[in-house]
Amino acid sequence: MKIGIVCYPTFGGSGVVATELGKGLAKKGHEVHFITYSQPTRLDFFNENLFYHEVNIRSYPLFKYPPYELALASKMVDVVKFEKLDLLHVHYAIPHASAAVLAKQILKSEGIEIPIVTTLHGTDITLVGKDPSYEPVVTYSINLSDGVTAVSDDLKKDTYKHFNIQREIKVIPNFIDLEKFQRQRKDHFKMAICPNGEKLIVHTSNFRKVKRVDDVVRIFKKVSETVPARLLLVGDGPERGHIEGLCRELGIYDEVRFLGKLEAVEEVLSVADLFLMPSEKESFGLAALEAMACQVPVISSNAGGIPELNINGQTGFTSNIGNIEEMTQNALHVLSEEHLETFKRNALERAKEFDIVKILPIYEEYYSHIASTVFSAAGQ
Secondary structure, eight states: OEEEEEOOOSSSHHHHHHHHHHHHHHHTTOEEEEEESSOOTTOOOOSTTEEEEEOOOOOOTTOSSOOHHHHHHHHHHHHHHHHTOSEEEEESHHHHHHHHHHHHHHHHHTTOOOOEEEEEOSHHHHTSTTSTTTHHHHHHHHHHSSEEEESSHHHHHHHHHHSOOOSOEEEOOOOBOTTTSSOOOOHHHHHHHOTTOOEEEEEESOOOGGGOHHHHHHHHHHHHTTSOEEEEEEOOOTTHHHHHHHHHHTTOGGGEEEEESOSOHHHHHTTOSEEEEOOSOOSSOHHHHHHHHTTOOEEEEOOTTHHHHSOBTTTEEEEOTTOHHHHHHHHHHHHSTTTHHHHHHHHHHHHHTTBHHHHHHHHHHHHHHHHHHHHHHTTO
8 A cells, every 4th residue: 555644753652653654664664744834753764655745834024823734735635646656644643634525525526535534642632632622523524534543442431531532543653663562682781780780770751741750750760769760760841950959959869860762762672671751641661561561560550551561560560640659669579589570471471462473464455444434335
């Protein structure tokens, strides 16, 4: 198939999933065209089936804000027509689904049918999408998509709860490339960070309030009072300054390292003993899956779709949001010499269930089903 993928080209989960999906489809022989305003972070061109089309956003004095949605819709029309795409797959409802619906209507007026699959990733539903400024457009765009998927059962339920959706939503979970995300021998790195055999705890996020990075720091503080440990914080965002101040206030700044945004996060995860994800909301928990693939157990909240991934008592533990005391005790339990290796093995076995080689065929089958349904209805 010739597939157009529309996504945000950033470090965020939806952009990462969309990019890895496109790369995986290209390896299987599909022709994949990325359509967005800059090259996706993880996109490389070591495959003849990968293409990138940049959305040019021109600014005119008349517009206070450049009309990206219109430019995106126009670019989709152009790419579908001239690359003869079979299907458009848009990731994150705002504004990609509405732009795709507009592009579909324009193309239909020219006698061209293009099926649209919209994948819901989380905050496009649970946060931004519920804003009264956007909700009618989000609802309309989802209902006019030919196929709709969500990355977890929890997100599917949230979508039906908060929007008047008439479409069936198919759950296709996020996935991991186990060829990339696997435990590597990085003993020299571990020795540099933990020279005296300390346990290494890791957290990765975009440092927004919803990630509750302050809980990460407070859990680490309590754990380190019992077990010698070090904390690596990967990522960046609006809360970083506050978190740095909190580390100084708690007297643990020297035991914490801020690594910023990293491309090869699997190298850090390869030397970790424990991953913390106390988030207030997670539609799936992709960062936790990446950790588990590198044999790192997870201590998390039970928010959103996380319990669908992190099995309580097996791959780690889940607790109520903000329950720092319980998360601390669970962390100490996992880090004990008696239990750590078992939890590491369980984490990897669970991650194998989300291997991209298992999820790709689900998408391919769904694409074929949606495309055949659309073209049959159009008499093509």
